[in-house]
Amino acid sequence: MANDLFNSFMTGPDENGRFGEFGGRFVSETLMPLILDLQAEYDRAKDDPTFWAEMDDLWTHYVGRPSPLYFAERLTEELGGAKVYMKRDELNHTGAHKINNVLGQIILARRMGKKRIIAETGAGQHGVATATVCAKFGLKCVVYMGAHDVERQAPNVFRMRLLGAEIVPVTSGRGTLKDAMNDALRDWVTNVRDTFYCIGTVAGPHPYPAMVRDFQSIIGKEVRTQMEAAEGRLPDTLIAAIGGGSNAMGLFYPFLDDTDVNIIGVEAGGKGVNAKMEHCASLTGGRPGVLHGNRTYLLQDDDGQILEGFSISAGLDYPGIGPEHAWLHDIGRAKYVSITDTEALAAFQKCCELEGIIPALEPSHALAHVMKIAPELPKDHIICMNMCGRGDKDIFTVARALGFEMGEFA
Numbered sequence: 167m168a169n170d171l172f173n174s175f176m177t178g179p180d181e182n183g184r185f186g187e188f189g190g191r192f193v194s195e196t197l198m199p200l201i202l203d204l205q206a207e208y209d210r211a212k213d214d215p216t217f218w219a220e221m222d223d224l225w226t227h228y229v230g231r232p233s234p235l236y237f238a239e240r241l242t243e244e245l246g247g248a249k250v251y252m253k254r255d256e257l258n259h260t261g262a263h264k265i266n267n268v269l270g271q272i273i274l275a276r277r278m279g280k281k282r283i284i285a286e287t288g289a290g291q292h293g294v295a296t297a298t299v300c301a302k303f304g305l306k307c308v309v310y311m312g313a314h315d316v317e318r319q320a321p322n323v324f325r326m327r328l329l330g331a332e333i334v335p336v337t338s339g340r341g342t343l344k345d346a347m348n349d350a351l352r353d354w355v356t357n358v359r360d361t362f363y364c365i366g367t368v369a370g371p372h373p374y375p376a377m378v379r380d381f382q383s384i385i386g387k388e389v390r391t392q393m394e395a396a397e398g399r400l401p402d403t404l405i406a407a408i409g410g411g412s413n414a415m416g417l418f419y420p421f422l423d424d425t426d427v428n429i430i431g432v433e434a435g436g437k438g439v440n441a442k443m444e445h446c447a448s449l450t451g452g453r454p455g456v457l458h459g460n461r462t463y464l465l466q467d468d469d470g471q472i473l474e475g476f477s478i479s480a481g482l483d484y485p486g487i488g489p490e491h492a493w494l495h496d497i498g499r500a501k502y503v504s505i506t507d508t509e510a511l512a513a514f515q516k517c518c519e520l521e522g523i524i525p526a527l528e529p530s531h532a533l534a535h536v537m538k539i540a541p542e543l544p545k546d547h548i549i550c551m552n553m554c555g556r557g558d559k560d561i562f563t564v565a566r567a568l569g570f571e572m573g574e575f576a
């Protein structure tokens with residue numbers, strides 16, 4: 167059960183949703199009652215064994231948890247250093263970690279009597295997971311997606327349609343995840359009575375960052391048990407890719423008290439962390455500000471205007487980062503690095519060739535960092551990276567990046 171995690175000293179947040187100076191609840195007065203209702207429902211659910219029994223049942227029989235912990239033998243051999251393990255969350259139903267959290271939020275929505283679910287999505291994986299669970303429970307589903315992402319993640323758009331969701335392409339801004347989240351928040355204040363906003367990452371106003379983290383913590387919790395079984399001890403280093411930061415928080419959170427375990431978050435370095443901001447590395451290249459209801463590190467100009475950022479990976483293309491990561495960064499408990507598009511593409515190809523696993527572009531960033539550091543580490547050093555999504559959605563993007571013409575893949 168996941169709820170025995172909540173009693174640790176670890177992270178908070180405090181009663182106002184603050185992780186140190188980050189997080190909080192910067193929302194309009196109209197949104198406040200909705201946020202407080204959600205928090206009250208979540209507080210009740212957290213201590214209710216029937217809530218976790220329902221989650222466990224669905225995680226097991228609908229999602230396929232626990233996901234395997236896999237020793238990447240050929241990759242380890244090729245790198246010649248640390249032992250590399252992959253947490254196989256790409257094998258979940260719908261192909262990514264997103265469904266871990268969606269199930270929790272939809273069960274809460276049902277408890278609150280909400281019949282209409284809205285969501286934002288970037289790569290489309292959160293949208294697909296939300297559309298899937300809504301179909302399962304007969305709920306109306308509306309997904310806000312940046313127009314640019316609708317184009318580059320076409321397979322996921324069609325999947326959502328098949329699952330009965332309504333897709334709203336968002337053309338404001340640059341038509342990416344940030345803009346989709348703005349429009350979803352606008353929808354929520356307009357449709358207060360029947361609508362539940364299912365956020366896909368550890369961002370947004372309190373209680374979302376903590377709640378999404380709690381639902382995703384099943385990842386790290388399973389890794390603890392599985393690594394003990396495989397190696398008789400905990401891993402030395404954990405590595406995960408960061409868009410908003412939910413798969414990473416899910417892996418990291420159950421290890422925060424284990425200070426011998428190194429924790430590394432990998433941001434999208436795009437074309438390189440440069441002054442033109444052609445990247446999405448909010449911690450490496452941004453500074454604190456307020457977006458989507460919380461205070462965190464953001465890509466912004468001198469006037470505080472949010473910059474769009476850039477990454478080959480739609481799921482990492484967010485100009486902010488969850489507030490708990492901002493805090494872990496500032497207190498030094500976790501380290502954050504960035505990986506460029508080119509490095510991620512090379513890791514993507516290596517993973518296909520050596521392990522027979524086609525990864526999503528998001529975890530390819532984590533893998534690229536593994537490939538950077540593993541050769542220098544001793545052979546008894548254990549790395550666990552989160553393979554948080556499969557690559558089916560990305561094959562056309564990768565084909566283009568590798569110079570193939572559509573229809574000429576042979």
Ligand SMILES: Cc1ncc(COP(=O)(O)O)c(C=O)c1O
Binds near residue numbers: 412413
């Ligand atoms: C497969 C995959 N990994 C990672 C992410 C990034 O999200 P987060 O940082 O919340 O895990 C996404 C987002 O769409 C995704 O689809």
